[in-house]
Amino acid sequence: MNIKHILAAVAALVVAGGAIAAGADLGQAQKQATNWTAIAMFAIFVGGTLYITKWAASKTKSAADFYTGGGGITGFQNGLAIAGDYMSAASFLGISGLVFANGFDGLIFSIGWLVGWPVITFLMAERLRNLGKFTFADVASYRFSQTPVRVFAASASLVIVAFYMIAQMVGAGQLIKILFGLEYLYAVVLVGVIMLAYVLFGGMTATTWVQIIKACMLLAGATFMALAVLFQFGFSPEALFAKAVEVHSKKDAIMGPGALIKDPISAISVGMALMFGTAGLPHILMRFFTVPNAKEARKSVAWATTWIGYFYILTFIIGFGAIVNLVQNPADFYVGGEIAKGLKGGGNMAAVHLSKAVGGDLFMGFISAVAFATILAVVAGLTLSGASAVSHDLYASVFNKNCTSEQELRVSKIATMCLGALAIVLGIAFEKENVAYMVMLAFTIACSSNFPVLFMAVLWKNCTTRGAVVGGFVGLILAAVLTIGSAAVWEAVLGNPKGSAWFPYNSAAIFSMSAAFFTIWLVSILDNSEQAKKERALYPAQQLRSETGLGASSASAH
Amino acid sequence: MQDVLDRISKNPKFLEFVAMRSRYGIIMSIISAAAYYGFILLVAFDKPLLATKIGAGVMTLGVPLGVGVIVFTIILTWIYVRRANTEFDATNEAIIKEAQK
Numbered sequence: 001m002n003i004k005h006i007l008a009a010v011a012a013l014v015v016a017g018g019a020i021a022a023g024a025d026l027g028q029a030q031k032q033a034t035n036w037t038a039i040a041m042f043a044i045f046v047g048g049t050l051y052i053t054k055w056a057a058s059k060t061k062s063a064a065d066f067y068t069g070g071g072g073i074t075g076f077q078n079g080l081a082i083a084g085d086y087m088s089a090a091s092f093l094g095i096s097g098l099v100f101a102n103g104f105d106g107l108i109f110s111i112g113w114l115v116g117w118p119v120i121t122f123l124m125a126e127r128l129r130n131l132g133k134f135t136f137a138d139v140a141s142y143r144f145s146q147t148p149v150r151v152f153a154a155s156a157s158l159v160i161v162a163f164y165m166i167a168q169m170v171g172a173g174q175l176i177k178i179l180f181g182l183e184y185l186y187a188v189v190l191v192g193v194i195m196l197a198y199v200l201f202g203g204m205t206a207t208t209w210v211q212i213i214k215a216c217m218l219l220a221g222a223t224f225m226a227l228a229v230l231f232q233f234g235f236s237p238e239a240l241f242a243k244a245v246e247v248h249s250k251k252d253a254i255m256g257p258g259a260l261i262k263d264p265i266s267a268i269s270v271g272m273a274l275m276f277g278t279a280g281l282p283h284i285l286m287r288f289f290t291v292p293n294a295k296e297a298r299k300s301v302a303w304a305t306t307w308i309g310y311f312y313i314l315t316f317i318i319g320f321g322a323i324v325n326l327v328q329n330p331a332d333f334y335v336g337g338e339i340a341k342g343l344k345g346g347g348n349m350a351a352v353h354l355s356k357a358v359g360g361d362l363f364m365g366f367i368s369a370v371a372f373a374t375i376l377a378v379v380a381g382l383t384l385s386g387a388s389a390v391s392h393d394l395y396a397s398v399f400n401k402n403c404t405s406e407q408e409l410r411v412s413k414i415a416t417m418c419l420g421a422l423a424i425v426l427g428i429a430f431e432k433e434n435v436a437y438m439v440m441l442a443f444t445i446a447c448s449s450n451f452p453v454l455f456m457a458v459l460w461k462n463c464t465t466r467g468a469v470v471g472g473f474v475g476l477i478l479a480a481v482l483t484i485g486s487a488a489v490w491e492a493v494l495g496n497p498k499g500s501a502w503f504p505y506n507s508a509a510i511f512s513m514s515a516a517f518f519t520i521w522l523v524s525i526l527d528n529s530e531q532a533k534k535e536r537a538l539y540p541a542q543q544l545r546s547e548t549g550l551g552a553s554s555a556s557a558h
Numbered sequence: 559m560q561d562v563l564d565r566i567s568k569n570p571k572f573l574e575f576v577a578m579r580s581r582y583g584i585i586m587s588i589i590s591a592a593a594y595y596g597f598i599l600l601v602a603f604d605k606p607l608l609a610t611k612i613g614a615g616v617m618t619l620g621v622p623l624g625v626g627v628i629v630f631t632i633i634l635t636w637i638y639v640r641r642a643n644t645e646f647d648a649t650n651e652a653i654i655k656e657a658q659k
Contacts, residue, residue: 104608107624108601111594114628118590118635122583126642238615245616255618256609257601267602271595295643302639309632313625459580544567547576548650 034181037365038372042180045217045373046194052209056202063396063408066203067134067388068289071553073208075296079303082287084211085381086113086278086304087218087311089171089374090439093348095312099319100326100350103244103254106319110312112271116278117305121298124279127458127546128288129297133553135385136285136450137393140457142545143538144465145531147398149453152469154393156449156476157282160442161386161419162426164281165379167438169427172375178345179352179368184431192424195380199387199416204290207380214377217370219307222314225351225367228358229321237317244323249339254323266506270440273509277443280450283385294549315351322350325357333357383419390415437488440507444483448475448512456520458546461539464532467524475516482508565657572653579646586638590631597627 060066073081091113099106131139137153169188176187198206233239241255248254278284291297326333326343333353335341343349355367391412396403403411453472456463483489485503490496524532545551566572600608600623608620 104618104620104624107621108598111597111624111627111631114631115590115594118631118638119587121635122586122590122638238613238617241621242616252609252616255616256620257605264599264602267598268595271598275591275594295647298639298642302635305635306632309628313628316625540567541563543576544563547579548566548572548654550563550566550654 035179035365035368037361038368039180039365041365041369042372045213045369049206049210049213049373050194050197052213053198053202053206056205056209059205060201060203063392063405063412064134065205066409066412067286067384067392069204069208071290071292073290075291075299076303077208077212078287078291078296078300080215080307081208081211081290082284082300082304083307083311084215084218084374084377085283085287086308087215087374088168088378089175089371090167091312092218092222092315092374093175093351093371096315096319096322096351096354097346097348099316100322101347102258103248103250103320103323104256105258107312107316108257110315112274114305114309114312115271116275117301117308119275120279121301121305123459124454125288125297125301126294126549128285128454129291129294130546130549130552131458131542132289134286134289134392135388136282136454137389137397140453140468141397142457143535143542144457144468145535148465148469149457150393150397152453152472153450154389156445156453156472157389157393158386159476159480160280160282160446160450161382161389162422163438163445164283164442165382165386165423166426166430167435167442168375168379168382169423170430170433170435172372172379173427173431175371175375178349179371185428188424188427188431191376191379192420192427195376195383195423196416196420198376198380199383199420200413204384207377207384208290210373210377210380214370214373215307217366218374219311221355221363221367221370222311222318224363225321225355225358226314226317229317229324229354232321232324240317240320240324244320247327248323263505265510269505269507269510272513273440273443273447273507275447276451276513277447277509280446280454281442282389282446282450283381285450285454286381286385286388293552318351318354321358322354326350326353329357379423383416383423386419387412387415390419433493437483437486437493440488441480441483444507444509444512445476445479447509448479448516449473452513452516452520456517456524458542460524461543462524462536463520464524464527464529464535466527466529466532467520467522470523471516471518471520474519475512478515479508479512482512562654562657566653569653569657571656575646575649575653579642582641583638586634590634593627593630597623 059070064070095106095110098109128136128139131142135153137150140153141149169191172191173184173188176182176190177184182190198210229240230237233243245251245254287300288297291300327339330339331337333344335344343353345352352364352367352371356364391408395411396408400407449472452475453468457468482503485501486505486508487501490501491498608618608623610619611617612619
């Protein structure tokens with residue numbers, strides 16, 4: 001398992017075999033000496049958040065409380081929580097590590113991660129909030145036949161959650177091994193158990209607060225690091241860049257685009273997956289139902305975009321700061337004190353080493369604890385969205401339509417337990433695998449299944465159940481199959497000879513997303529059944545609710 | 559409640575409002591996508607341009623352009639949200655009130 005790849009999930013995946021992979025191959029992450037400062041900081045974080053969970057548990061009585069925290073979270077809080085969901089350890093350590101290794105190329109990824117947000121704001125946020133209740137399937141199935149749409153939505157959501165979760169769990173295990181000196185197995189079980197405590201007892205309220213606290217810690221830590229770096233250069237970015245160019249082995253090349261994106265089709269395809277995939281991630285979509293109305297939903301994406309964008313600018317400065325501080329001090333930060341042997345713990349540790357350089361052991365403990373907390377919070381959000389797909393979309397809307405809120409809540413807790421156990425098992429099973437492609441796969445599937453179905457169901461009046469479900473499954477399957485054929489999986493994971501991958505691009509999105517939209521369109525216009533006519537006739541009522549918010553489920557309804 | 563909904567859906571102001579707001583959302587999406595893809599296409603097709611030095615130091619055109627795309631994205635989002643949360647919501651409210659009379 002190459003820790004570097006896991007953490008730079010996005011990066012390594014997109015470029016598989018590109019610039020990052022060209023860096024030092026560090027092999028299995030080495031277990032480091034037990035870091036007591038980091039463990040103490042982390043224990044404080046876990047203790048504090050479990051206390052919040054206890055408080056949240058007293059407020060989590062109905063299914064609505066469990067799924068959406070009762071819908072009473074403000075736009076600003078929700079914005080921070082969304083940012084918390086999105087600023088994963090992969091983006092913090094991975095992007096700063098990428099900037100450390102390649103300079104400018106890291107910025108290209110940051111931008112890709114950010115640009116999905118305006119699309120969600122301009123086209124989806126308000127309509128999602130007005131039509132939905134607990135899950136995005138509520139939105140997609142508003143005028144459609146419930147069973148097929150819910151089954152599709154739950155399948156797609158669970159697949160996306162599973163891939164995203166594997167990447168997080170394996171990343172967590174490796175990271176903790178390095179940061180805390182804990183065994184991989186204990187690390188994975190620890191993440192699973194703490195996460196279960198949050199979700200099981202505190203539901204959405206606890207998960208949201210964990211995200212908010214973690215987002216604040218991460219933003220504060222990153223801000224401090226960036227300021228400390230700029231302070232060294234009298235707050236002159238030019239001086240920082242000049243010094244970095246002077247000491248970096250690639251010299252001037254770090255200030256311009258490198259080998260990261262090769263062919264234009266890959267560039268566009270990766271861009272599509274990043275831009276539209278965000279609007280199809282179930283744990284992100286779910287956050288829109290935690291606010292009381294469309295106004296707060298819009299505010300929450302605006303805040304989320306602001307924090308995420310700010311954070312990515314910080315990671316760029318941190319990456320350059322790491323170049324200046326670490327390269328000049330190889331004895332402290334490089335294996336055997338030699339730059340050629342790579343950073344201690346791998347290239348993704350650049351930010352962690354920098355934290356030690358600018359803030360000493362105590363600050364490094366803080367940053368390590370934040371990185372761990374980050375994974376914990378993201379896994380909690382994923383589990384919650386997976387559990388609601390099972391209990392709300394499958395159980396309460398398909399198998400037992402007359403169930404009570406208590407029954408639904410019980411099923412969601414059982415589903416949470418199962419998903420938690422599954423996360424631990426998958427984390428252990430994939431320990432030695434290269435899982436870097438999985439985050440990209442989750443984004444590719446999201447932009448090829450959930451996003452087209454949601455988009456067409458809400459905005460196109462002629463869309464029918466048959467079109468949505470067939471098109472959604474076409475996108476889902478095509479995205480998965482083409483990804484298997486790409487070099488990252490076909491060669492790196494399945495062990496086929498180099499050059500034998502039959503899908504030449506970094507992301508399948510351009511093909512699978514287009515195929516999904518085309519199929520939805522084609523099957524819908526060919527669908528002349530009675531059911532299709534009924535569904536089209538319901539469009540004006542759906543539009544009225546999605547545009548005005550009249551009849552939208554509100555916080556006070558439960 | 560049903561009469562209110564019927565009256566709203568027959569109100570030409572409502573249809574006009576929805577069409578205007580959707581158009582605005584789509585235009586804003588296109589602007590943000592254009593900014594992003596403009597940058598990505600430069601990365602794909604004209605790397606030397608982004609690596610061009612500006613000024614006397616090491617600063618290249620790519621850095622302010624890249625950071626600019628991030629800042630532009632944030633600003634664009636706030637412009638939309640500000641207008642939607644004031645002007646659009648007020649119009650929406652007025653249309654609903656009118657139908658409830």
